[in-house]
Amino acid sequence: MMHDLNLMVAGPQGSGINFTSDTFAKVMTREGYQVFTNAELFSTIKGEHSYFRVRVCKDIIRSYSERIDILIPLDAKSVLLHVKELAQDGAIIYEDKLEDPRHAAVPYKDILQTVATKFGKALSELNVMKNTVALAGATKMIGLDKEKLKRVISENFASRPKIADMNNAIVDEVYAEFKAERTFDLEPTTYKKRMFINSTHAVGMGKVEAGLKFQSYYPITPASDESNYLERVMGKYDFIVEQTEDEIAAINMAIAAANTGLRSATSTSGPGFSLMVEALSYSGMTETPVVIFYYQRAGPATGMPTRHEQGDLKYALSAGHGEFPRVMIAPGDHKEAFYDTIDAFNIAEKYQLPVIVLLDKAMAMSNYTVDPFDLSKVKIDRGKLILSETKDYLRYRFTDDGISPRSVPGVKGGLITVAGDEHDEDGHIFTEDADNRIKMMDKRMNKMASVLREAPPDLKVKFYGLPTNKKVIVSWGSSKGPIIDAMEKVKDVSLLQIRMMEPFPVEEVMKYLKGKTIIDVEQNYSGQLADLLKEKTGLEVSTRIVKFNGRPIAFEEMVEVLSKPKLGKREVLTYD
Amino acid sequence: MINTASTPPKPQSYKTNVEIDWCPGCGDFGILNSLVLALQELKIPNENVVLTGGIGCSSKIPHYVNVNTLHTLHGRSLVQAQAVKMANPRLEVISASGDGDGLGIGSAHFVAAGRRNVDMTYILFDNGVYGLTKGQASPTLPYGEMPKSIETENIKFPVNPLFLGLASGFTFVSRSYSYNIKHLKETLIRAMKHRGLSLVDVMQPCVTYNNINTKEFYDPRLYDIEKEGWNPVASNENEYKQKVPQAVLKSLEWGDKIPMGVFLDYQTETYDQKLQKLVPDYGKKNYVMDPIHSNGKPLNDVTDLMNSFC
Numbered sequence: 001m002m003h004d005l006n007l008m009v010a011g012p013q014g015s016g017i018n019f020t021s022d023t024f025a026k027v028m029t030r031e032g033y034q035v036f037t038n039a040e041l042f043s044t045i046k047g048e049h050s051y052f053r054v055r056v057c058k059d060i061i062r063s064y065s066e067r068i069d070i071l072i073p074l075d076a077k078s079v080l081l082h083v084k085e086l087a088q089d090g091a092i093i094y095e096d097k098l099e100d101p102r103h104a105a106v107p108y109k110d111i112l113q114t115v116a117t118k119f120g121k122a123l124s125e126l127n128v129m130k131n132t133v134a135l136a137g138a139t140k141m142i143g144l145d146k147e148k149l150k151r152v153i154s155e156n157f158a159s160r161p162k163i164a165d166m167n168n169a170i171v172d173e174v175y176a177e178f179k180a181e182r183t184f185d186l187e188p189t190t191y192k193k194r195m196f197i198n199s200t201h202a203v204g205m206g207k208v209e210a211g212l213k214f215q216s217y218y219p220i221t222p223a224s225d226e227s228n229y230l231e232r233v234m235g236k237y238d239f240i241v242e243q244t245e246d247e248i249a250a251i252n253m254a255i256a257a258a259n260t261g262l263r264s265a266t267s268t269s270g271p272g273f274s275l276m277v278e279a280l281s282y283s284g285m286t287e288t289p290v291v292i293f294y295y296q297r298a299g300p301a302t303g304m305p306t307r308h309e310q311g312d313l314k315y316a317l318s319a320g321h322g323e324f325p326r327v328m329i330a331p332g333d334h335k336e337a338f339y340d341t342i343d344a345f346n347i348a349e350k351y352q353l354p355v356i357v358l359l360d361k362a363m364a365m366s367n368y369t370v371d372p373f374d375l376s377k378v379k380i381d382r383g384k385l386i387l388s389e390t391k392d393y394l395r396y397r398f399t400d401d402g403i404s405p406r407s408v409p410g411v412k413g414g415l416i417t418v419a420g421d422e423h424d425e426d427g428h429i430f431t432e433d434a435d436n437r438i439k440m441m442d443k444r445m446n447k448m449a450s451v452l453r454e455a456p457p458d459l460k461v462k463f464y465g466l467p468t469n470k471k472v473i474v475s476w477g478s479s480k481g482p483i484i485d486a487m488e489k490v491k492d493v494s495l496l497q498i499r500m501m502e503p504f505p506v507e508e509v510m511k512y513l514k515g516k517t518i519i520d521v522e523q524n525y526s527g528q529l530a531d532l533l534k535e536k537t538g539l540e541v542s543t544r545i546v547k548f549n550g551r552p553i554a555f556e557e558m559v560e561v562l563s564k565p566k567l568g569k570r571e572v573l574t575y576d
Numbered sequence: 577m578i579n580t581a582s583t584p585p586k587p588q589s590y591k592t593n594v595e596i597d598w599c600p601g602c603g604d605f606g607i608l609n610s611l612v613l614a615l616q617e618l619k620i621p622n623e624n625v626v627l628t629g630g631i632g633c634s635s636k637i638p639h640y641v642n643v644n645t646l647h648t649l650h651g652r653s654l655v656q657a658q659a660v661k662m663a664n665p666r667l668e669v670i671s672a673s674g675d676g677d678g679l680g681i682g683s684a685h686f687v688a689a690g691r692r693n694v695d696m697t698y699i700l701f702d703n704g705v706y707g708l709t710k711g712q713a714s715p716t717l718p719y720g721e722m723p724k725s726i727e728t729e730n731i732k733f734p735v736n737p738l739f740l741g742l743a744s745g746f747t748f749v750s751r752s753y754s755y756n757i758k759h760l761k762e763t764l765i766r767a768m769k770h771r772g773l774s775l776v777d778v779m780q781p782c783v784t785y786n787n788i789n790t791k792e793f794y795d796p797r798l799y800d801i802e803k804e805g806w807n808p809v810a811s812n813e814n815e816y817k818q819k820v821p822q823a824v825l826k827s828l829e830w831g832d833k834i835p836m837g838v839f840l841d842y843q844t845e846t847y848d849q850k851l852q853k854l855v856p857d858y859g860k861k862n863y864v865m866d867p868i869h870s871n872g873k874p875l876n877d878v879t880d881l882m883n884s885f886c
């Protein structure tokens with residue numbers, strides 16, 4: 001019996017590798033298994049080598065494995081590149097004959113010819129369906145009911161029933177003709193309803209639940225998947241998604257929509273965020289509740305657009321001229337991404353400031369199974385928003401808590417004057433009075449203390465493992481997955497996940513880390529969180545475990561490094 | 577398009593009591609006064625008007641008009657204004673900024689605005705210089721000119737706001753003059769009444785830095801194309817295609833005679849109508865005033881979305 005099974009589909013971009021792995025993942029999700037996937041795409045549309053991994057287990061899994069049990073290469077290059085990762089008792093499903101004893105010889109040509117004849121097509125027209133041959137071969141070896149695979153295929157081709165029929169005929173043929181010598185017996189599981197999603201879906205659903213009315217974006221990998229998802233559902237949930245001329249327009253539109261009274265957001269990646277920075281500073285100065293979803297990818301400059309990195313932590317914290325309050329939250333998985341999205345809007349409106357939700361490519365492109373969100377836990381707090389007639393209104397009125405009542409255009413008696421220049425309580429800018437400057441700076445900056453005081457503890461940090469462990473890993477974002485998985489093997493280490501990066505939760509962090517041996521794990525070159533930790537708390541980490549080759553951390557390499565008898569000051573993970 | 581008040585506001589209520597810091601004699605005053613007069617005549621309730629500015633002398637105008645105002649960033653007046661109108665189509669939205677703001681740093685937004693055709697009005701304060709930073713050449717300064725404020729003659733060709741507006745898809749394209757309050761006020765009213773994106777390019781002397789394009793320069797040169805028989809109205813797509821090239825030709829006139837008036841007035845699909853194709857309830861519900869929660873409980877329910885992933 002296998003505890004977990006790893007399938008890889010590899011081939012040129014555009015050859016259907018995504019479709020194949022997704023279909024497999026969906027079938028396994030519906031069987032009740034937990035599924036974790038990892039996508040490694042080349043930054044082209046067609047032709048370059050790419051691959052998808054699908055890991056399946058009856059228990060929760062949060063990372064991919066270096067081991068491949070079933071390899072589906074769609075070209076010869078993929079055979080050469082990945083056969084070394086194939087387990088000794090694995091199987092490789094490939095159309096041409098291989099000398100490797102692990103070759104599972106599915107009769108591709110006969111099957112395709114039979115189906116082509118049945119549908120009156122030329123054999124060449126069915127070449128694009130080779131991946132279905134391989135997929136059905138895999139599911140047969142795993143012992144899955146073919147009807148379950150066919151159902152998912154039919155759903156995927158719901159708008160093209162003829163294509164669905166042909167693919168399903170292939171499935172029938174494979175199950176009839178392919179005599180598998182090797183089978184894979186996964187530990188059985190019981191069905192539980194789960195979603196198979198990535199963070200762009202989680203954030204998208206969070207935005208809809210939070211009452212988003214305006215989203216602006218400029219196309220960029222890996223952030224635009226979220227906006228495109230929102231475009232698919234905006235007609236039903238009644239909000240608008242605007243594709244702008246550039247990221248400067250995107251954030252300025254989001255800011256203006258927020259000042260008009262809508263819950264509004266923009267989503268981008270590093271290069272786009274760089275263009276937004278002036279307006280980020282403006283939103284701090286103007287006390288505008290705008291939310292920026294920042295999906296990091298490997299930089300600098302254009303970097304590796306489709307590859308992973310957590311390289312923008314310090315940048316996102318400091319970006320923007322002048323000093324202004326901002327809140328930054330870094331979710332570590334899809335579930336957190338959903339709830340953090342809603343919290344981000346609440347914080348933005350309650351404290352009237354920009355909120356950055358910092359995500360990354362691994363979260364944006366790694367689909368895995370997640371329990372349905374508990375919507376009864378969701379609360380909306382719009383802060384001091386005024387929507388009915390008022391009088392003696394001042395947009396930047398000084399108050400005890402530094403937060404002014406917020407009117408919007410259309411409210412009688414509540415005219416707003418919003419200004420990025422230093423301003424009086426009324427928003428007018430013709431004062432450069434020194435005392436007013438001090439009061440206004442205090443008003444804005446004091447919000448940070450309120451955020452820190454009022455934020456729920458698990459929005460700030462989460463602790464995993466035994467509190468008595470001497471060694472504690474400090475980490476953030478998607479690195480959390482492989483760390484927690486590895487902790488099931490390496491028991492003498494705990495994890496402190498830092499979630500709120502600004503304002504920095506010094507008290508909570510000190511509580512868990514003081515007196516411990518601190519190991520930093522993050523996916524960038526220098527170990528930025530370790531630097532931040534030192535700046536905010538004075539605590540020094542003993543080791544920086546970093547990975548910056550553009551690929552997320554694999555389960556095995558995390559176990560391996562944590563199992564080392566002695567860790568160096570810097571450990572670089574390199575698995576690809 | 578205009579939503580007028582049932583009870584007209586008092587005259588003067590469109591002016592704030594904020595002290596104006598423009599130079600004495602600045603062309604900005606004529607634009608401010610014309611805008612206030614236009615708003616008074618249209619009787620739009622103050623709370624339903626939003627005026628945005630960028631950065632620059634002219635972009636301070638939001639502080640002098642008693643409506644909702646967004647004093648934005650340099651170059652971002654027009655783009656923020658469009659979002660305000662998209663967020664709440666019930667508002668009357670006016671964007672103001674200088675030619676440097678709109679056609680230099682903000683030129684991408686100017687072009688993109690034409691593609692959308694949001695129902696709003698953009699007033700371009702066109703004086704050929706960057707006044708607030710002491711008179712550098714701006715995108716509309718004619719080639720070869722050297723106002724007293726710049727160190728060397730201008731070796732860049734100018735952008736023609738009317739031509740660019742026509743090319744970008746603005747559906748109302750006009751020019752007026754800050755010392756002709758009557759014409760400017762009427763043009764602003766027509767621009768605001770136009771259903772779609774309106775450009776009002778205002779010839780406006782900078783008395784401090786531009787000693788070439790002065791009142792003395794403009795007064796004898798400007799002529800009203802509509803008084804000379806030009807009909808700017810295009811009532812269908814065919815007429816539009818015929819009118820645009822002619823309007824472009826007129827927009828190229830510069831020299832002893834400088835044309836002003838409305839060059840194009842074409843009513844076609846506005847952005848709110850286009851958005852409705854994608855979001856059927858857009859504009860029917862009020863995104864601002866309709867609640868998104870009831871006692872903190874979200875009114876949206878994503879259960880269906882969650883199920884779609886199961």
